[in-house]
Amino acid sequence: MKVFLIGANGQVGKYIVNLLQNSDEHTVKAMVRSEQQAEALKQTEVVTVVANLESSVDELAKAMEGCDAVIFSAGSGGKTGPDKTLLVDLDGAVKSMEAAEKARVKRYVMVSAFQAHNRESWMDSPIKPYMVAKHYADRMLISSQLNYTIVRPGGLTNEPGTGNVKLEENLQRGSIPREDVAKTVVASLNEEKTFRRSFDLMSGDTPIKEALKNI
């Protein structure tokens, strides 16, 4: 698959770029916000396109033309202001979905947030506005025509990946290395069992490919 990656400069995104770049099955087209970011990635021979989640659906659709899948791994992460949360994590995400439909990119893998589907779990969260944005972005994806997978990882760490995970509709809170999130996202691209499915993701005892097959 030719994969359009949104959020290539993020901490999870950087792992995804490497995995796709070294894959036999996939190639990557990395969306970045500036020429400067594009130059940095070109040094490593990554194909890039400069575009912005705050621009129009048409511009995003043009950027992803000819791709087979979108991975959305961008995010303000709850640390930027809630205005950016609304503009990027919600409206930016949904614009990328509409762009995918417009550009006839059928597959869409979303990096969401742990328990984003379950409002009760973040009623008192300090990052509640961020969770609201992720919640509605996911709901818009589910109601779209896209063949989606929504991956909701637990607390992200910078530990090296183990390649072993646990994934289910609902899990207890735990953590997972960013590297394993990236591996799970990339492995899900072609795994039919994940089509039109959403799941929490945590470190665990099952190899990623096996865990995805048994979902």
Add this chain to the structure above:
Amino acid sequence: MKVFLIGANGQVGKYIVNLLQNSDEHTVKAMVRSEQQAEALKQTEVVTVVANLESSVDELAKAMEGCDAVIFSAGSGGKTGPDKTLLVDLDGAVKSMEAAEKARVKRYVMVSAFQAHNRESWMDSPIKPYMVAKHYADRMLISSQLNYTIVRPGGLTNEPGTGNVKLEENLQRGSIPREDVAKTVVASLNEEKTFRRSFDLMSGDTPIKEALKNI
């Protein structure tokens, strides 16, 4: 109709309370956030219930039990922080829709914002985060099972109402007295032509009832 009003203390909401209170067709149950607000309304014999858009769907459903319609006229209006915009204008609104479905309240009239459906019109707006929240609240309402009407008024003024409006799917920007917004919202409750419809609303030359019939 027994109408559950969310946002009874707002500037438009106060007009709606009066209209419903003096109506032969309707009664009002006004949702307020505090006992203090409830006391103030009880002085004028308005039926109140204390509830909060940041509480759970179940609590909201319980508050609206036995009502025939919901009017949503609450709003941070773009002046509070964007965190409240996410929690009230988006998540609060959608929770009230889910509560209405749960409590089997079938009719839902939303006071939205001018051109909220048309992303291109607010790309550069200073209240873009607010517009994003209203946009997705409206989209969630459209995809719900509720019999909705979405009213998108232009710039709100405190002039006395004229009773004459213009309403269409898309209008040029203009203004309208809050009193006329309230009258249009209340008049739409029983007007079948407005069922499952959305429209921009502005001051104009046509009496409200006639304008609603001719939409």
